[in-house]
Amino acid sequence: MTTELVSHDAFRWFLTLITGVVAGAWGIVDLVRLIGLRGADTTDPLVRDKRFGYLIGIVIGVVGVVGSLRFQNVL
Amino acid sequence: MSSVPAASGPTPPTRVVSPWNPANAVTASRFLCLPPFAWAVMNGYHQWATLFILICGLLDKVDGLVAKVFDCRSAFGEMFDAIADGLCYGFCLILIAAYGWAPVFPVVMIIVMGIVNSGMRGIYAKRAGRTVNYKSYAMERLVGYTAYLIGFATGGMEVEFFYWAFVPLMLITLLHDAKRMLFDAVPGASM
Numbered sequence: 001m002t003t004e005l006v007s008h009d010a011f012r013w014f015l016t017l018i019t020g021v022v023a024g025a026w027g028i029v030d031l032v033r034l035i036g037l038r039g040a041d042t043t044d045p046l047v048r049d050k051r052f053g054y055l056i057g058i059v060i061g062v063v064g065v066v067g068s069l070r071f072q073n074v075l
Numbered sequence: 076m077s078s079v080p081a082a083s084g085p086t087p088p089t090r091v092v093s094p095w096n097p098a099n100a101v102t103a104s105r106f107l108c109l110p111p112f113a114w115a116v117m118n119g120y121h122q123w124a125t126l127f128i129l130i131c132g133l134l135d136k137v138d139g140l141v142a143k144v145f146d147c148r149s150a151f152g153e154m155f156d157a158i159a160d161g162l163c164y165g166f167c168l169i170l171i172a173a174y175g176w177a178p179v180f181p182v183v184m185i186i187v188m189g190i191v192n193s194g195m196r197g198i199y200a201k202r203a204g205r206t207v208n209y210k211s212y213a214m215e216r217l218v219g220y221t222a223y224l225i226g227f228a229t230g231g232m233e234v235e236f237f238y239w240a241f242v243p244l245m246l247i248t249l250l251h252d253a254k255r256m257l258f259d260a261v262p263g264a265s266m
Contacts, residue, residue, distance in 0.1 A: 003120050011121075011122055015227075015232045019223065019226075019232065049255065056216050056217070056247075063240045067227075070236060
């Protein structure tokens with residue numbers, strides 16, 4: 001058994017892509033969902049919970065993309 | 076045997092779902108990732124540790140899919156999934172913090188907030204008068220983030236940044252969910 005599965009660079013890019021792409025897609029999907037809730041009944045607790053959840057999802061997406069860019073020394 | 080949750084009062088017979096179903100088997104199989112993960116961390120094998128936490132995270136996604144395909148969703152299954160999340164990710168977080176792969180203070184805060192969240196879920200189930208898993212869209216996203224947190228530590232990827240960014244998000248979500256679980260009316264509660 002080897003201690004490394006892939007090269008250091010490949011591992012680094014794998015982490016960047018699996019984080020950056022997923023986080024970016026996640027943030028966009030939640031942004032679209034949040035926009036889709038415009039005009040929904042805000043007195044409904046489920047709608048309020050969804051809006052809050054999608055907002056947190058967008059923030060997580062931004063954090064993921066920023067973290068990935070920092071990891072690649074872009075930011 | 077557990078059954079699909081029902082509303083309060085006299086109810087029509089509900090379909091009984093055995094806890095020994097494929098979805099719960101997939102959920103339980105996540106625990107099999109923990110010994111090899113511990114082995115990898117203890118030996119300093121970062122890539123192997125990342126692989127095992129990735130498998131554990133993927134199985135978390137697969138169990139929901141299996142429950143839909145085999146039509147074996149149940150309140151017990153949802154609770155079991157939440158418990159598996161807590162045990163698997165809690166164990167991994169403690170291990171990586173103990174081996175210096177993750178900052179201790181944020182990890183302690185995350186685990187404490189996770190325990191508080193579990194306690195509130197218990198209170199919510201008691202208020203509802205039945206086995207029920209509180210559904211929180213924000214917490215679902217944070218559970219996904221938690222799986223990634225472990226991967227960031229095993230991969231050495233911006234560890235401080237991701238861990239400290241997580242803490243305020245978890246705190247805000249916990250406060251938001253606390254209001255709903257502890258004070259707001261429970262839909263279909265028997266109290």
